Amino acid sequence: MRKMNIIHRFNLIVLGVIVLAEFSKCTEFVPVYIWGTSRTIEHQPALHKVSQNSFKDDILDRLKSNPILVVFTEQTLSPEDFSQRDESGFTTYPRLLKLRKTYKASYFPYVQNPIKALDNLVGNPTLISADQITEGWNVPDSQIIIIELNDASENEQRHEMLKRHDSLIASVYEKVLNKYGNVLAIYTAHRTSWVGSEEIVQSRRTRSLLASDLNSTTNQFFGNDIFFYTSGSAILNGADKVNLTYTESNESSVLTLTGSGISENGAKVDLKLNFTRTASNYWNLHVVVVTIDSVTFHEKVNGTIYAPLAFSYACGNQVFKNASLGQSITLPRFQVQPLYRQTILTQQMKFDDPYHCVGFTSIPIWSGLFVTFILMLIMTFGLTMMMDIKTMDRFDDAKGKTITISAAE
Missing domain, CATH: 2.40.160.110 (Porin)
Known part of the structure; x- marks a missing residue:
């Protein structure tokens, strides 16, 4: 009987490990960029990663003003894509970042399955492919518009594709905004585009x-x-x-x-x-x-x-x-x-x-060492001055003779 209990517990442990492994496979943490015309409270996640339920609650709170929801979805996206720059030093998202000056924007670098969270919110969205958006494209009459950015070219580099999508997102958002006035936009992806750190080191x-x-x-x-x-x-x-x-x-x-x-x-x-x-x-x-x-x-x-x-x-x-x-x-x-x-x-x-080509002691490191050295000099000088202060070693006695200090002293 005891042997059967041990085997049963072992089977439960194995089953739990399998379930956790499968769960981890279906979990994707991707960045989410949100902006809109309504001024909402800035939500700052308490943790580095935002869970699917927390993100869902955040979107529900933003939808209280009944805006038109426009979702731009990449196939893959990672926080590194937002910090990436081309060979001339320009950012990949120049127009998207300019929206922060006009609208209230929020950026979450790691959100768990944001597409799945949005699927539970939306009713009957209008799904549009990026290939369908031409110069004469008309904004559909829909409360929810989902635009799939799935038009990657075979010979196109990734930063060029993302920069092209940046222009497409800005133009589509401006067109939807001119028609409806109250618009909430979300830019995210289905999967992450970067491998883990160990794989990056090895390759x-x-x-x-x-x-x-x-x-x-x-x-x-x-x-x-x-x-x-x-x-x-x-x-x-x-x-x-x-x-x-x-x-x-x-x-x-x-x-x-x-x-x-x-x-x-x-x-x-x-x-x-x-x-x-x-x-x-x-x-x-x-x-x-x-x-x-x-x-x-x-x-x-x-x-x-x-x-x-x-x-x-x-x-x-x-x-x-x-x-x-x-x-x-x-x-x-x-x-x-x-x-x-x-x-x-x-x-x-x-x-x-x-x-x-940049050695270990780069310009930021030298700058940090220089500032630290200056602060140490200031602290050393201050401590030396404090240690040089001479305190009184003779005091008046109210019942005794008054202290007389000569000019020589």
Whole structure:
């Protein structure tokens, strides 16, 4: 009997673990951006993550003024998408962020299954695909409008798609607002677009490459001897864009990566990166040769781009320039690794951990250390002054003789 109870309890534990595992699979925490014409109380979540029921109650409170509800749904979205910037430094959502100056906006970075919470609220919504929204699009007569932003192009980068959706959201919201006047808008997604932190660490080089062709040699190259990646087109002299197609060669212990292309302004561009191996088990980028039309300049990197053999090198925007000729080329989100040594990650077509162009003591760290040093000096000076204060060591006795202090004292 006792043995049967133990088996029964064990089966219950196993069943509970399975239920929890399945529950965790169906739970998605995605960001939600809400704005509207009605001035409501700003809801600040007590916890970092907002549960499905809490989000549902929040929306019910906002719907008390009976607004038209417009829901914009991405297929995937994460908080990192809101902080992402393009190669020129511009945010992905310029028009969406401007709405905060006119309307009361709320942003929740992690909301549990917001689409499911909204499904329990809405009655008969009007579902519209982003492809159906054209210049002559008419706003439907509906209390609830759901717009599916499912028009991603095969060759379109993610930040370009999100920026296009940002313009679409702003124009649709303005059109609905002109018709109804009282509108509540929600921007969210079905699933999260970023993998967990452990996966990011192990496949840091992949970024958005999971959605691209690894066999492509335009702006990226994954060959037998060199891994190379940039997030987009190279930029000549700060303005002229060019897509470079890369090839590799290995001659006399020098690995050479060669990129060629025609810029938007018609300039012919050739880029050569020559890598060498040192005796101390490091690799370095020895020299860079850039040819723009008939102008050629060599830049000796002088060992600033280097890493151990089992590491890659990464930089936000890598610039090679010649001040005397006034020529430069910028590689956005540059990462490279010559394969002098094969590792488990490189065999899986992944970069190894990177050496970054920004060292450990970056500008914010130096700023923090400088401010801390100034505060320590002020505190030390104050304590020294306080310790130097001399207190009285003789006092009058009401019953005794009056203290007489001479001029010498």
